Amino acid sequence: MNVTPERMDRLIAACDPEEAGDISDSIKEAVRNVPRHLFIPSVGLVVEEGEPYLIDQQADPGAWWDAVYSRSIIVTQLDDGTTDLSALRGDSTSSASAPSTVADLLNHLRVEPGHRVLEVGTGTGWTAALLSHLVGGQGEVTSIEVDPQVAEQAAKNLNETGFRPRLLVGDGALGCTDGEPYDRVHVTCGIRTIPYPWVEQTRPGGVIVLPWHPGYGTSHALRLEVREDGTAVGRVVGYAGYMMLRSQRPRPSLNQLPGQERRHYRVALDPRALGQLCAGADLAIAALTGCLSHTTTGADDRGEYARMWVSDPDDPRSWAAATWRPDDLDYGVQQVGDRPLWDEVVQAYAQWVALGEPHWERFGVTVTPEGQRVWLDTPEVMLSSA
Missing domain, CATH: 3.30.160 (Double Stranded RNA Binding Domain)
Structure with missing residues (x-):
């Protein structure tokens, strides 16, 4: 079964959170030219409102294609690969993210032809392929994935497309010095504490876009611009829920230790x-x-x-x-x-x-070698470290 025009149109519409044309034409063109189905396994776990359910390309190809070319998140790994998707329950540790979230972050990244891009979190490889399309033949995309099995499958997926980003296995929090300075850093995992190596490896004027999850409440899309002084400053620009960077997963014990009151x-x-x-x-x-x-x-x-x-x-x-x-x-x-x-x-x-119940759009973050600080309205009005 081929990708029908109706399914592709539905996917393009799903890329726009408001379905009103906010996503740039270059990103829509990339989505049309990088088929999402090449990055979805034959069996996946659809997570949306209600109960999660399996899609199986062999058992029900129509339902599989409909899910792939929709707004759905499709989980491809549970519990770092120790739990089979058929269990329907577990911690989601790799997925094909919702097209709207993928497109929104790329929109904020503003990739241009010829850019050098570092991607943290290869996942299925779809975003790496989209980035490769956006930078064109004169640009370069480096993508880092911490999970060797996920990285291996992403390489196979990308091989089907003809795109050849440089794929590495390792801790994305360290970035990649072999390839800097980058024009853009694109992060596809939740981050609580923003690693300074990403700032160091980005040229002045370069942009870092990431799903920021400070830990309390919802997650946010954060867009930072690197300055000449080696800091990165930017604002919260929307919402972006992603699985946490593995080295930053919260592990509170919530146990009472002996002698504690x-x-x-x-x-x-x-x-x-x-x-x-x-x-x-x-x-x-x-x-x-x-x-x-x-x-x-x-x-x-x-x-x-x-x-x-x-x-x-x-x-x-x-x-x-x-x-x-x-x-x-x-x-x-x-x-x-x-x-x-x-x-x-x-x-x-x-x-x-x-403070007057400030809206989320008034918050921003400054990243320095000493850490990160959250501010309100301007970088001079610091709230505290996060």
Whole structure:
């Protein structure tokens, strides 16, 4: 079965978050010339609203083609390859990202013919092929993948297209000095702490685009421009949910160690409220506390519950949890470790309110050899390290 014009038109429409022509014509042309199906395995796991489900090219070719040429995320690996996709459950560790997200990040990257591009996270190889099309014959694309099996399959996929980006296996956080200075650095994995080697390896005026996940709340698209002084400065430009860079995956223990005190108290604030904030509040809390967060739901012998967790990424001995139950008039909080994390999150939320509840578009980041700083409106108005 060939790619029908209807399927291709649907994919092009899916590349635009608003389906209103915001994605550049050069990116749409690249998508038309780099068939997505060449980068999708015969069996994949579609993740969208509702339950995940398998697509199988042999068992149901029509459904497979429809999913490939749609807005769907198609997971290609679970639990670093230790869990078969047929399990339908596990941590997604490699995928063909949603076309809208791929196109949006490329739009912010603004690749031009002749550019030298470093890609961090080869994945299926589709974005490396799109970048190769965009830079043309005079440009060069280097793509780094940490997982050897994923990298091997990407090389096979790319071989079908005729594009020949330079493919490396290694830790993308280190970048690649053999090829610098780059005009563009394109990152396809979630980043909490932006590695400075990417800044060092990019020419002044060059651009770095990445999915920034500071740890609290949602993930964001961040566009940085490298300056003559060796810093990179830029703003949050949208949303971008990607799997985390493997070396930056959060691993809070959330366990009480021997001798640690567990402090219990009750609060009036529904903990679900702090897990469902707008993106501006999430950014402020991440900047002011550096906390990681996640929410769990379930039921136990007391009935239904929702639990909001916050933890210190640099000290897994410090964490807090607040629990909602449907009949409670106030809510239980427990804290472990030296930092009063729940109190810090509440105070950071109050500070965001006091600042006038700034929208996510007002936030930016500066990256220096010493680390990264989050700012509001201008780089001179720093909030804190993140």
